[in-house]
Amino acid sequence: MKDYLVKAIAHNKQVRAYAAITTETIEEARRRHDLLGVASVVLGRSMTAGVILGAMLKGEEKLTIKMNGGGPIGTILVDANAKGEVRGYVSNPHAVPGLNQQGLLDIKAAVGTNGILSITKDIGLNHPFIGQVPIASGEIGEDFASYLLQSEQVPSSVGVGVLVNPDSTIQAAGGFIIQLMPNTEEETIRLIEERLQTIPSISSMIGEGITPEQILQQLLGEENVSILEKSPVQFQCECSRDRISNAILSLGSEEIQDIIYTDGQAEAQCHFCNESYYYNREDLETLLKVGI
Numbered sequence: 001m002k003d004y005l006v007k008a009i010a011h012n013k014q015v016r017a018y019a020a021i022t023t024e025t026i027e028e029a030r031r032r033h034d035l036l037g038v039a040s041v042v043l044g045r046s047m048t049a050g051v052i053l054g055a056m057l058k059g060e061e062k063l064t065i066k067m068n069g070g071g072p073i074g075t076i077l078v079d080a081n082a083k084g085e086v087r088g089y090v091s092n093p094h095a096v097p098g099l100n101q102q103g104l105l106d107i108k109a110a111v112g113t114n115g116i117l118s119i120t121k122d123i124g125l126n127h128p129f130i131g132q133v134p135i136a137s138g139e140i141g142e143d144f145a146s147y148l149l150q151s152e153q154v155p156s157s158v159g160v161g162v163l164v165n166p167d168s169t170i171q172a173a174g175g176f177i178i179q180l181m182p183n184t185e186e187e188t189i190r191l192i193e194e195r196l197q198t199i200p201s202i203s204s205m206i207g208e209g210i211t212p213e214q215i216l217q218q219l220l221g222e223e224n225v226s227i228l229e230k231s232p233v234q235f236q237c238e239c240s241r242d243r244i245s246n247a248i249l250s251l252g253s254e255e256i257q258d259i260i261y262t263d264g265q266a267e268a269q270c271h272f273c274n275e276s277y278y279y280n281r282e283d284l285e286t287l288l289k290v291g292i
């Protein structure tokens with residue numbers, strides 16, 4: 001099944017809901033960055049949340065998530081947009097986690113809870129919109145729920161999950177965000193809370209190969225959900241040789257001459273997708289002479 005996201009409304013438009021399966025997207029991130037277990041879970045959960053937040057944007061709008069809780073994973077950076085494209089990295093893809101009291105990977109300790117989750121939205125205005133909250137849980141999902149409540153004043157339930165195979169590949173990844181509109185009745189809130197407490201965790205749902213539509217039906221009750229839209233999700237980086245060439249040109253001709261004399265070559269790597277761009281002497285001389 002290709003990755004995709006669905007948007008829905010529920011309970012007579014009192015509730016907005018999103019769900020996505022992101023298995024292939026997170027597997028591509030794992031492969032590109034050589035992520036090991038805990039880093040796959042941390043980046044996978046963050047990218048899945050990013051994809052869903054991206055689906056709340058329009059047209060060319062985009063957002064950047066930055067999280068650093070002081071744990072061994074370091075900084076988590078994710079870019080997402082309204083087209084279902086997402087990319088991201090963590091500073092330490094090989095972070096070695098401890099186990100928590102349940103004998104599971106200790107995600108909270110890997111992320112750390114001493115820092116900030118910040119989301120920068122570029123919605124085409126002169127200044128980007130920046131929202132920040134302290135990292136309270138380190139489990140990612142709850143931190144995004146806290147961001148949505150505190151920074152955007154929308155009560156939300158966020159569930160993101162990543163299952164890793166014994167050989168480190170991604171078995172399944174996905175998540176949901178459910179949001180209450182200002183007019184939501186007490187009775188609806190009670191129904192949703194009750195259901196959220198009794199349904200299986202997002203990790204066990206995705207482990208069974210569930211679709212995004214089924215996630216929302218399980219969460220909210222099939223009879224309450226209307227699916228509005230279905231759209232593809234993928235790992236996509238906007239780096240290119242032209243962009244890297246521009247970055248090299250911005251060093252100035254003196255600096256480039258210096259690289260030609262000392263190293264005779266240059267290699268640049270994109271943080272987001274780990275793609276390498278190589279320039280030999282001739283490439284650099286051409287850049288200097290004619291630009292890109």
Ligand SMILES: [Zn+2]
Pocket residue numbers: 237238239240270271272273274275
């Ligand atoms: Zn890239």
